[in-house]
Amino acid sequence: MNSIIQCLNNTEPLVKELVQFDSSRRHFNHTSRFRGRIAQEVIASFRNMWSGQMKIYSVRELKSLMGEVKDIFKGSAHQDSNEFLIILLEHLHEDLNMPAEVATLEGAVEETGEKAWGEFRRKNCSIIQRLFYGQHKSTVTCDECGHESATFEQFFNLFVPIPSQRNAVTLQDCIKSYMSGERISGWVCPNCKVERNATKKFDISRLPPVLVIALKRFAQEDESWLHKKENLVSYPLEDLDMIPFTVRGSEQRCRVYDLYAMSTHSGTTQSGHYRAICKSLSDNRWYMFDDQTVNQLSASSVRNNSEVYILFYIAQTDS
Template structure:
């Protein structure tokens, strides 16, 4: 009996231990399995993407400003173009990781104190506050330009941008004084033209960078640090084409521009498609639909002369046919500023205002105003989105300027990089190559395309000096007193 008990104990104990071990293993396995299933469900609920054994979260990537400067010094190869900054990029922008487009979100605008009839000044500044990469370009110049402290206007504008979220009246006054040093009509306590102020401010900054000071070399405005060139941000290139019947010669000239001033056009020449020479052709031959497109059509229309009045400057032969001239956009800038020319002198030599309401789109395509001579352009790269409007309300004597700004836009990284990293052009070499290209006989082409629809919800604000409130896109589009329109590559 004792022997049997010993045998049973010897068998029972190992079996019990073995079963316990098996149960523990099974319990551990199902516990791990349950955690894995729960984790996968959580990932799917958050909208994450499963890649192999890793999950890729749709999160913001924070890149500190100092780190961005270090990347700029190491070179563009160290930067990841798929990630964007959440720390003071170009003002007050917050960005989000997406595939090719990124969401730009600015903080709501802060008003500017009126320093005495300075609404013309404040309204243009609001548009610049919400211009992508404007502050970035100045900030990067600050650390790269040895003579930055001597650039009075550029330095004062950057100081204003850096303090615009707090009490910035002193910085505002410093910018106005710096502009007045360039043109003394500003800052005298009188109401002035907002468009002229904008041209003076932008032109003054570019001149300072180009000329430098007497002790330092000029700053290369064409090759911005980290690919952000202040010049490339606003500067486009016109091409003027001359075509001659008798000799079939083609001649071109180039000229830079930072803004486009268009007339209020009631009627346009409907024969603009009947081109006597391919050299005068645009990328798209779509009809202008909106009023500002009609104004651009007038600006870029074909002019014809008798060859006896405009002889060929290539072969110096005075022909008997027609000479044609057309000015088109050769290289559009990423920021396109369009001025509606409302103020004209009447027959009595008095300045008057044309208060006609003009229709302008939220998004439009510049292809119908760009020359085919630039073979690097295509219709799908020329969509522009409205992001700010400067308004002049009232009559000439007692009018008022204010602005509308959009704080939420999409950002196409590839398109902006193409513009901002554009290399300086050798215009003489380009002139020769373009003339040779346009002299060749080619079939007419039409790269027409549909304008893209804005895919992000608007966040528009009305800003009148220190007064700020939200606005609807319907209130902004086709405003009856729109004066300056700010578009950016969409």
């Protein structure tokens, strides 16, 4: 939890907007399950961590609330930081969700995903949605007749596999493997009218301002125990070009990204430790956050960390 909170605490546009909220109820969705309490605790954490008034700040109240969200977070047992991130962002979004006033979707193009995005925005509008949410295009192609069927869906976390053929791979290799799709069976082809084998492929139709990429370090192959993949995954600190993974010809406001934070994992699936490595908003330097300990790092030492698990990228403003 500490690792993820530090990564979010160094997400500049998120922190800048949330810490400006006053104490009034107008900023929060009081029809959500927790009536704005999770958002309020996250904001309190950000404010205290940037106040300069304390060396150590405990997110005890947020920890208690997250235990109410899901039982696994009640104790002190080792849990998955990516699962915590997903659940926290979902509930932050719910607490801050103020649906957009979309009067009409007339003219929105269905084939590009514009209409699907408009329908999503009818019910979802928050700083979490604006920063973290992107859109996938999923295309299923029938092996028999070649008919293609496309659907669009939202994402705020790319959970990419690590190709197991090599010990050392690039982040781009992992994204490519994710996008290349999978073989599926029993798909009812709209053209053939019967079940067929097919291929399901992903492309990104809308890139978000903040791109979160998690590596599938923990895998269960066949019927074996869950194990951790120790492959070295190299990743760029700057200029991650995501255009090769987008729908061909699509217009993207966000294109090229710079790394600003990561959550790392050392140890095994049963016993391990998470740390955060973040680029500070105040001095633009890299730091390692290890619970109550903070150490400055050189940019060269941040490159290709063998323990990297979740990467946080922000779009370049001129991209």
